[in-house]
Amino acid sequence: MGRLENKVAIVTGAGMGIGQAAALALAREGAKVAVADIDDAAGNATVDQIRAAGGEAFFQHADVGSTDDVRRLVEETVARFGRLDVLVNNAGVAIAGTVTEISEEDWNRLINIHLSGTWRGMKFAIPHMVRGGGGSIVNMASVQAIMGIQGWSGYSAAKGGIIALTQQAAVDYGGRNIRVNAIAPGTIMTPMNEKIFAEAEDPDELIGTWNSWHALGRFGQPEEVADLVVFLASDESSFMTGDIIKIDGGMSIKGC
Numbered sequence: 001m002g003r004l005e006n007k008v009a010i011v012t013g014a015g016m017g018i019g020q021a022a023a024l025a026l027a028r029e030g031a032k033v034a035v036a037d038i039d040d041a042a043g044n045a046t047v048d049q050i051r052a053a054g055g056e057a058f059f060q061h062a063d064v065g066s067t068d069d070v071r072r073l074v075e076e077t078v079a080r081f082g083r084l085d086v087l088v089n090n091a092g093v094a095i096a097g098t099v100t101e102i103s104e105e106d107w108n109r110l111i112n113i114h115l116s117g118t119w120r121g122m123k124f125a126i127p128h129m130v131r132g133g134g135g136s137i138v139n140m141a142s143v144q145a146i147m148g149i150q151g152w153s154g155y156s157a158a159k160g161g162i163i164a165l166t167q168q169a170a171v172d173y174g175g176r177n178i179r180v181n182a183i184a185p186g187t188i189m190t191p192m193n194e195k196i197f198a199e200a201e202d203p204d205e206l207i208g209t210w211n212s213w214h215a216l217g218r219f220g221q222p223e224e225v226a227d228l229v230v231f232l233a234s235d236e237s238s239f240m241t242g243d244i245i246k247i248d249g250g251m252s253i254k255g256c
């Protein structure tokens with residue numbers, strides 16, 4: 001019997017990377033999963049993988065930057081699966097730039113997708129969780145929210161906002177048996193970073209530098225973060241809420 005049998009989960013940005021690994025891991029533990037993404041082909045491929053492994057899932061196109069999309073995602077999930085127990089607010093984009101470099105458009109995009117997207121997910125999910133007697137929300141922050149890394153002002157600010165919002169929601173809904181925690185990963189090898197490397201002048205040098213930032217001397221893998229998502233989604237973490245859990249291979253203690 002899986003650790004999430006009879007539970008229903010939503011994972012945003014589940015077409016690839018950490019979100020995909022999380023959706024697969026939740027389904028492996030018995031959860032029925034709503035796979036949400038703006039990339040329909042990638043999202044459907046995740047659903048195919050879950051079904052091939054014997055799990056239950058469906059794909060819903062949803063841009064977390066759109067209030068209508070997120071409302072529809074939650075409604076469709078509850079209509080199909082009858083309840084909602086777990087929400088993983090994972091979807092995100094990486095846009096670099098210092099305070100003076102970043103354009104207002106990029107700044108607003110980062111805040112809208114990461115921070116407002118996390119708020120939207122919780123806004124529509126929480127009423128259903130309350131009706132069902134409780135739930136677990138996992139918000140994807142970053143170590144960049146708690147340490148400075150050169151050139152990532154908007155991204156870091158959005159992730160810092162997610163930490164504050166996580167703590168606030170944990171306080172506001174703890175009495176309704178809703179736990180809200182955030183994960184702060186170090187560098188994880190996903191398509192997000194593969195794209196950054198592909199565009200670098202010297203990808204091997206950049207990969208070496210980024211690896212060296214971690215005490216463990218290497219990137220993390222999406223599956224390593226997915227294991228933490230499962231733990232936070234499950235009753236094994238029943239006394240944890242408002243926690244910010246670093247999973248960073250020692251990046252934040254070593255410094256870059």
Ligand SMILES: NC(=O)c1ccc[n+]([C@@H]2O[C@H](COP(=O)([O-])OP(=O)(O)OC[C@H]3O[C@@H](n4cnc5c(N)ncnc54)[C@H](O)[C@@H]3O)[C@@H](O)[C@H]2O)c1
Pocket residue numbers: 012013014015016017018019036037038039042062063064065090091092093113140141142143184185186187188189190191192193
């Ligand atoms: N990879 C890392 O090193 C790292 C480190 C810390 C935090 N994170 C965070 O983890 C999360 C996942 O990152 P990843 O590395 O797996 O990224 P990724 O780019 O590999 O995958 C992100 C997925 O989200 C989807 N997506 C993007 N914008 C969306 C939107 N507006 N609505 C719905 N879906 C959208 C993409 O289509 C893609 O499938 C992000 O929030 C990211 O900021 C990543």
